[in-house]
Amino acid sequence: MNIGVVFAGGVGTRMRTKDRPKQFLEICNKPIIIYTLEHFENNPDIDEVVISCVKDWIPYLEELLYNFRIDKVKKIVPGGETGQQSIYNGLCAAKEIANGENAVVLIHDGVRPLINSDLLSKNIECVKKYGSSITAGIVKETIVVIDDEGKIEQVPTRAKSRVAKAPQCFWLNDILDVHSKAISENRFDFIDSCTMMQYYGKELYMIDGPYENIKVTTPDDFYTMRAILQVREDQQLYGLDG
Numbered sequence: 469m470n471i472g473v474v475f476a477g478g479v480g481t482r483m484r485t486k487d488r489p490k491q492f493l494e495i496c497n498k499p500i501i502i503y504t505l506e507h508f509e510n511n512p513d514i515d516e517v518v519i520s521c522v523k524d525w526i527p528y529l530e531e532l533l534y535n536f537r538i539d540k541v542k543k544i545v546p547g548g549e550t551g552q553q554s555i556y557n558g559l560c561a562a563k564e565i566a567n568g569e570n571a572v573v574l575i576h577d578g579v580r581p582l583i584n585s586d587l588l589s590k591n592i593e594c595v596k597k598y599g600s601s602i603t604a605g606i607v608k609e610t611i612v613v614i615d616d617e618g619k620i621e622q623v624p625t626r627a628k629s630r631v632a633k634a635p636q637c638f639w640l641n642d643i644l645d646v647h648s649k650a651i652s653e654n655r656f657d658f659i660d661s662c663t664m665m666q667y668y669g670k671e672l673y674m675i676d677g678p679y680e681n682i683k684v685t686t687p688d689d690f691y692t693m694r695a696i697l698q699v700r701e702d703q704q705l706y707g708l709d710g
Contacts, residue, residue, distance in 0.1 A: 469571040471562045472508040472517040476578030477547025477554035491578040503581035511585040518543040520558035556647045574635040579684040591637040604674040605631035636661045
C-alpha cells in the first residue's frame with residue numbers, strides 16, 4: 469500500500485495573507501492544495517491519502533474535496549503546533565489506514581503543487597529498493613558552507629550538491645519509529661522528515677525532481693506558480709513548445 473501524507477497545517481505568515489491560510493489561496497479559480505492533491509488522486513500507484521490540516525479549516529477542506537472530486541483522501545486530522553507534529557498526526561492516521569501493513573508513505577507539503585505523477589511513482593520505487601527516497605532539487609548555483617561568523621568553510625562540488633525538497637518518502641514503520649524517538653526526547657523542532665531521519669542515523673537516498681518543484685510560502689512563490697501555470701495553459705491551448 470502507498471499512502472500520501474499531505475500536511476497543510478500552516479497559517480501563511482510569510483505569505484502575509486489575512487483571510488485564509490496559504491494552502492487555500494486560489495490560482496485560476498483553484499486552491500493551491502487542490503493542485504497538489506490532484507497529482508496524488510490521478511496517480512494509479514497511490515492508494516489513499518491523509519491530510520493534516522489547520523483545525524478550523526477542516527470543514528472548508530472537506531467542501532473542496534467534494535467539489536473537485538478528490539476521492540482518495542480517507543482521513544483529515546488536525547495539524548499540530550509545529551510542522552513535525554502535523555506530520556506525526558498524519559502518519560498516525562496513515563497507520564490506521566494501513567491496518568498492520570508496512571506501507572510506503574509519501575510525505576508532502578500541501579503548498580508544493582508543481583510536482584508530477586512520474587515523480588510520485590519514482591519515489592515509491594526508490595523506497596522499495598533502498599528504504600527511503602528524498603526528492604532533490606538540482607542546484608543551479610554554487611553552494612557554500614559557512615561558520616557562525618560568515619567565513620566559508622567548504623565549497624561542495626555543484627554536481628554532488630542537492631536541495632532537499634518533497635515528497636520525502638519512507639516505510640511507514642521506519643518514520644514512525646523515528647518520530648517516537650524524537651517525542652521521547654522531547655524534540656519537536658526538526659525542520660523536516662529528512663533532517664529527523666538523518667539525525668537518528670538512517671541511510672537516505674535521493675532522486676532528482678523537477679526544477680519547478682517550489683514551495684509556495686511567499687508572494688514571490690505565488691506569482692512564480694501562477695506564471696508557470698499560465699505557460700502550461702498557453703502550451704496546451706496554442707501548441708507552443710515553450
